Amino acid sequence: MLKLSQACVGIEEKEAVNRVIDALYLGMGAEVRLFEQELLAFIMEDSTISLRQIACVNTGTSALQLALQACGVGAGDEILIPSMTYAASFQAASATGATVIACDVDLTTGCIDTVDAETRITSKTKAIMPVHYAGGYGELADVYALAQKYNLRVIEDAAHSFGSTYQGKYVGATGDIICFSFDGLKNITCGEGGAVISGDKSVMKRIQDLRLLAIENDTEKRFSGQRSWDFDIKEQGWRYHMSNINAAIGRTQLKKLPHFSEMRKKFYRMYYDGIPTAIGTPIQIDRHNCVPYPFVLRVNATKRDQLAEHLNKHGIETGIHYKPNHLLSYYKGHDKGCPVAEQLWGEILSLPMHCNLGEDDIHFIIKTICNADL
Ligand SMILES: Cc1ncc(COP(=O)(O)O)c(C=O)c1O
Numbered sequence: 001m002l003k004l005s006q007a008c009v010g011i012e013e014k015e016a017v018n019r020v021i022d023a024l025y026l027g028m029g030a031e032v033r034l035f036e037q038e039l040l041a042f043i044m045e046d047s048t049i050s051l052r053q054i055a056c057v058n059t060g061t062s063a064l065q066l067a068l069q070a071c072g073v074g075a076g077d078e079i080l081i082p083s084m085t086y087a088a089s090f091q092a093a094s095a096t097g098a099t100v101i102a103c104d105v106d107l108t109t110g111c112i113d114t115v116d117a118e119t120r121i122t123s124k125t126k127a128i129m130p131v132h133y134a135g136g137y138g139e140l141a142d143v144y145a146l147a148q149k150y151n152l153r154v155i156e157d158a159a160h161s162f163g164s165t166y167q168g169k170y171v172g173a174t175g176d177i178i179c180f181s182f183d184g185l186k187n188i189t190c191g192e193g194g195a196v197i198s199g200d201k202s203v204m205k206r207i208q209d210l211r212l213l214a215i216e217n218d219t220e221k222r223f224s225g226q227r228s229w230d231f232d233i234k235e236q237g238w239r240y241h242m243s244n245i246n247a248a249i250g251r252t253q254l255k256k257l258p259h260f261s262e263m264r265k266k267f268y269r270m271y272y273d274g275i276p277t278a279i280g281t282p283i284q285i286d287r288h289n290c291v292p293y294p295f296v297l298r299v300n301a302t303k304r305d306q307l308a309e310h311l312n313k314h315g316i317e318t319g320i321h322y323k324p325n326h327l328l329s330y331y332k333g334h335d336k337g338c339p340v341a342e343q344l345w346g347e348i349l350s351l352p353m354h355c356n357l358g359e360d361d362i363h364f365i366i367k368t369i370c371n372a373d374l
Pocket residue numbers: 058059060061062085086088089131157159160180181182183193194
């Protein structure tokens with residue numbers, strides 16, 4: 001079976017984990033500090049490092065939740081989120097006690113439709129969470145224009161777009177608050193992990209405490225090899241910090257990112273050029289600057305399941321990213337419907353996209369698609 005997605009890890013990751021085990025300190029310590037420094041250096045590229053801070057956490061979901069909490073979002077507030085996203089975006093937001101307002105998406109990119117989002121703004125709206133769907137960020141400038149007009153915080157769910165560049169800089173180098181996921185299937189993995197990056201130092205200071213049960217200044221203590229015995233807590237915090245084991249895997253993966261990015265971009269181009277438009281059209285991303293995750297094809301809704309079955313019969317796994325969240329029982333009732341997201345849900349089919357695949361595999365998948373009797 002050609003898997004839809006898969007972690008691409010090997011001997012280097014095993015050695016990194018062994019290094020941590022040999023050092024006998026598995027929790028949050030030196031490896032996490034180094035991973036944070038290396039991530040920041042990678043994202044910022046140059047001497048502007050001091051303008052931003054980064055905090056690693058245990059998942060992308062907790063990164064989003066902490067980012068919202070650190071902005072003061074909570075019960076009584078509303079957050080705008082595109083419906084076409086993984087449940088993690090919605091669950092992270094509702095975990096703060098705030099109400100999630102599902103927004104519709106653009107038919108070609110799957111990213112938030114800001115015209116629709118504006119119609120859903122009320123006096124309770126505090127934040128907007130654009131999701132960088134399939135590695136693309138859609139019309140991000142429109143999101144920031146809307147946020148400025150209504151004084152909203154922007155928390156970018158960039159789980160799909162680590163390594164993509166926007167306006168000549170890596171995603172995370174600019175913008176309000178940006179959250180990444182490093183789970184087992186992402187562009188780089190820590191096993192499980194996430195990160196928040198921002199130029200808002202007070203938000204970042206709060207996140208550093210919140211990830212360690214809101215124990216004040218515990219991050220600094222752990223990074224200098226000390227433990228907090230006498231401390232204060234002023235709000236609800238969480239055990240959301242990253243472990244040295246996960247950070248060590250992430251540090252190894254970060255070195256491999258240029259290679260991973262090249263492969264993913266090459267596979268996107270092959271699919272893009274090889275699949276006849278009569279069968280399907282890809283969700284649009286800026287393919288020169290975005291690292292694709294996953295590859296999403298739009299197929300005529302009457303043919304989608306047939307194509308998935310055909311591919312499955314030939315040993316090719318497919319997926320559907322995602323069922324719109326406003327259709328889930330827990331989130332029903334707060335929305336006016338999202339017809340475009342619902343249309344896309346009927347049309348989308350994700351094809352294998354990961355770095356254990358070779359060009360031969362992609363050729364085989366394209367050929368199998370072309371041979372489908374739809
Ligand atoms: C769009 C999106 N947001 C957030 C997340 C959450 O990341 P994590 O799995 O690290 O919690 C994911 C994970 O797949 C995702 O796809």
